[in-house]
Amino acid sequence: MRILLLGAPGAGKGTQAQKLMADRGLPQISTGDLLRGAVAAGSALGRKAKAAMDAGELVSDEIVLGIIRERLAEGDTANGFILDGFPRNVAQAEALEDVLGEVGQPLDAAILLDVDFDILMKRLTGRRTCSKTGKLLNIHFSPQAELDECIANGGELLQRPDDNEQTIANRLEVYRSQTEPLIEYYRERDKLRVIDAEGEVAAVHKRLLEAVDD
Numbered sequence: 522m523r524i525l526l527l528g529a530p531g532a533g534k535g536t537q538a539q540k541l542m543a544d545r546g547l548p549q550i551s552t553g554d555l556l557r558g559a560v561a562a563g564s565a566l567g568r569k570a571k572a573a574m575d576a577g578e579l580v581s582d583e584i585v586l587g588i589i590r591e592r593l594a595e596g597d598t599a600n601g602f603i604l605d606g607f608p609r610n611v612a613q614a615e616a617l618e619d620v621l622g623e624v625g626q627p628l629d630a631a632i633l634l635d636v637d638f639d640i641l642m643k644r645l646t647g648r649r650t651c652s653k654t655g656k657l658l659n660i661h662f663s664p665q666a667e668l669d670e671c672i673a674n675g676g677e678l679l680q681r682p683d684d685n686e687q688t689i690a691n692r693l694e695v696y697r698s699q700t701e702p703l704i705e706y707y708r709e710r711d712k713l714r715v716i717d718a719e720g721e722v723a724a725v726h727k728r729l730l731e732a733v734d735d
């Protein structure tokens with residue numbers, strides 16, 4: 522199964538892709554994670570990407586397409602994959618179509634995680650990662666026991682550097698102007714499935730599984 526998750530920053534793509542990966546044994550391919558890895562490793566590519574990421578802008582198509590081509594060529598994608606955060610504009614979607622077309626493995630579905638704007642803001646400003654376990658948490662929505670557990674185990678609740686209010690506003694604007702047109706792009710190609718992505722993680726996951734199996 523070859524699918525991609527579409528949605529604004531904070532729609533829950535990363536959380537849901539991780540759960541789907543665990544359920545279906547498909548690799549989650551997140552260009553955001555791959556880019557953060559390159560930044561942390563201090564590679565030339567990471568140094569080029571960092572300024573755009575810090576500002577909430579898109580990293581150049583050239584860089585992103587380079588890393589995605591490399592990642593899709595790895596063996597674990599043979600039975601499918603879940604793309605998370607890619608494509609983010611029409612040029613990237615066209616490039617993806619070409620890459621998958623070359624190997625005769627077209628995309629099965631683009632699933633839009635639909636979330637109201639006010640909830641996106643709370644999800645993004647409250648988002649934290651436990652330094653100990655890597656678990657994604659939210660100071661507004663996670664059960665207090667889960668937040669406490671991270672601290673009790675010697676972890677810290679880390680905030681992504683691009684989750685500050687200024688950068689968040691820019692990322693949402695970039696989504697609206699550059700990524701949202703992909704909804705029409707995939708609708709026209711009969712690949713679009715839309716799910717309500719508000720509410721509990723488990724409830725959204727159930728809706729996602731129904732959409733995947735549709």
Ligand code: AMP
Binds near residue numbers: 552556585605607692
């Ligand atoms: P994410 O973790 O998906 O929110 O991505 C974090 C940041 O990485 C974005 O704000 C962009 O700067 C960059 N990024 C991730 N995916 C892409 C992409 N497909 N195209 C361009 N930039 C991207």
